[in-house]
Amino acid sequence: MFQRHWTRSAILISCIAAAPALAQSDGGNPDLLAGMRPVTAEMLANPGAGDWLIWRKTYDSQGYSPLDQINTENVDRLAEAWRIPLGQGSSMATPLVHDGVMFLADTNDAVLALDASSGEELWRYEHATGPDATAGLNGKFGIAIYRETIIVPTLDLRLLALDFRTGEPVWEHAIAVSADSPNRYSLRAAPLLADGVVVQGVTATMVPEGGFVVGIDAGSGEELWRFQTVAGPDDPGGHTWNDIAGTERQGGSVWVSGSYDPELDLVYFGPAPTYHTAPLLDSVDIQGVSNDALYTNSTIALRPQSGELAWHFQHVANDQWDLDWSYERQIIEVDVNGSPRKAVITAGKMALYDALDAATGEYLFSIDLGLQNLVASIDPQTGVKTMNPNARPNAESAVLICPQPIGGRNWLAASVNPESNMLFLPLAETCMMGGPTGGDSQLLSTGAAIMGVAPPDSDGNIGRLQAINLETQELAWSFREFMPPSSAVLATGGGLVFGGAVDQSFKAFDQADGAVLWSTDLGDIAASFPISYSVDGKQHIALVIGQAGLHASALIGHAMQNSGGDMSRFSGLTREGPALVVFALP
Structure with a gap:
């Protein structure tokens, strides 16, 4: 199978007492730390309603909390409970909560343990980042928790295991990469714990052989396997x-972090496309050779113990416009032609969903949310997409492409309510004039210019939250506004969907019809993944603000471009600074 195994001698593993780092205890509540239970595989597979143990709450990445104390009847009374300042920089961190303790990765490789009821700091760990740190790629999705450790990806391509009661290092693993360009790699995805293995996606920006997924033994830090997501000539x-x-x-x-199905023992990831598009633009006339570029823009299903590829499905071949299909893979139960199926669903920047059989990768169906003009048709049996020939880059003229590389959707993750099988996805209406090729584009090697434009017949409302009925595959409702969204969304058992926008607002929507039931000004942009948890019987909503990155900046620029010169809409952007903000009922 297409994988590479690495021996213990090829990696750095340290069970260290004198690490190049600092763990500090602020006293806090020692009983709270001492009372934490080890996080077992069973707890990860079936987490308690009050905890948030995984990037998107559960292995299926549904981003749903069953908590219902905060609901459609009382959300208008929701108030800020506490906030703490965070470090400057770009991040989209997701807090984890276990037995009343919150764990959060701050910028510059700091990790905090907090009392989840008050925000009181219990300990802080600061990693001494090495010279190969990818400071420009500081936007990490989060951390993981397993047994009695917190698993942390760092800016200098290390995975750390910290004692979750003290913050002291347990092991450290340096991910070996090309010595020629180590700062072109980064660890942005939150680690995924699957069957005792830390499965970590690796970003590789314009380097030979591309990105990969790596499996690390959660107990020792030993590297077990790698799966290269760019197929080599002999693979x-x-x-x-x-x-x-x-x-x-x-x-x-x-x-983007992966998903895991413990019953099938498969992890699911989505490798991004390539920026080096020029050699793939025109297909060579060699029998048996294509320019599809596996495994870019694919869903790959791997076995966590070995890295073996179980199946793959390529959503779009030979992507010439950086329209990733790299986002969350959500595992759902849905009827297809009258039969129940376990499916993996995902949408790329085109806001076009594909549903695949979770066990085999068999194509099931697609849902087009109406924001793209590249795909002309989809084969109902295979899912193979026929592209609009006018959307192909050319040397003579620019072509209208919808969306542009900031996406109709991007990393802002969707949420699924498994009780109703409703999906909620934040979107932005974007287009571009793409081309001609041969220019000095800094993004794509074809040199195709990219200039953002308003969608045809736009009314100026470019922000959307759409609700999709997964049983009927139809739109249930759509909320539209001028400001584009800036955060992932969170659906809860209280009938609510929470999400933020670039105007610093944070809203609660009614899952039934999209009505805005509550809104607040956060004081800065929410560019992260909201969570919900419970401590001592009290439900909380938490999110990180003020660490927005390039994507949020691009969305603000797109909104300004579509404002018709009316800058008054942006006068209230106070940018008070990074913080962790937590809400609860009085």
């Missing part, structure tokens, strides 16, 4: 790279 799938040399094959970054 399965190697014939899909237009007969170009292995050193010219780039992309396949795995920068």
Whole structure:
């Protein structure tokens, strides 16, 4: 199978007492730390309603909390309970909560343990980042928790295990990469714990051989396997790279966290496309060779113990416009043609969902949310997409492409209510004039220029929250506003959907019809993943603000471009600074 195994001698593993780092205890509540239970595999597979143990709450990445104390009847009384300042920089961190303790990765490789009821700091760990740190790629999704450790990805390509009661290092693993360009790799995805293995996606920006997924033993820190997401010339799938040399094959970054099905024992990830598009633009005339570029823009299903590829499905081949299909893979139960199926669903930047059988990768169906003009048709049996020929880059003229690379959707994760099988997804209406090729574009090697434009016939409302009935595959409702969204969404058992926008607002929507039931000004942009948890019987909503990155800046620029010159809409952006903000009922 297409994988590479690395021996213990090829990696750095340290069970360390004198690490190049600092763990500090602020006293806090020692009984709270001492009372935490070890997090077992069973707890990860079936988490308690009050805890938030995984990036999107559960292995299926549904981003749903069953808590219902805060609901449609009382959410108008929701108030800020506490906030603490955070570090400057770009991040989209997700807090984890276990037995009343919150764990959070701050910028610059700091990790905090907090009393989840008050925000009181219990301990702080500060990693001494090495010279190969990717400071420009500080936007990390979060951390993981397993047994009695917190698993932390760092800016200098290390995975750390910290004692969750003290913050002291337990083990450290340095991920080996090309010595020629170590600062072009980064660890943005939150680690995924699957069957005792830390499964970590690795981002690789314009480097030979591209990105990969790595499996690390959660107990020792030993590297077990790698799966390269760019097929080399002699690998399965190697014939899909237009007969170009292995050193010219780039992309396949795995920068969004994966999902896990314990019953099938499969993890699901989505490698991104390549920026090195020029060698793939025109297909070579060689029998058996294509320019599809596996495994970019694919869903890959791997076995966590070995890294073996169980199946793959390529959503869009030969992506020439950086329209990733790299986002969350959500596992759902849904009827298809009258039969219950376990499916993996995902949408790329085109806001077009594909549903695949979770066990086999068989194509089931697609849902187009109406924001794209690249896909002309989809084969109902295979899911193979026929692209609009007018959307192909050319040397003569620019073409209208919807969306642009900031996406109709982006990393702002959707949420699924498994009780109603309703999906909620934040979207932005974006288009661009793409091309002609041969220019000095800094994004794509074809040189195709990219200029953002308003969608045809736009009424100026470019922000959306859409609700999709997964049983009927139809739109249930759509909320639209001028400001585009800036955060993932959170659905709860109280019939609510929470989400933030670039105007610093944070809203609670009614899941039934999209009505806004509550809204507040956060004081800064929410560019993260909201969570819900419970301590001592009290439900909380928490999110990080003020650490917005390039995507939020691009959305603000897009909104300004579509404002018709009316800058008054942006006068209230106070940018008070990074913070963790927590809400509860009085």
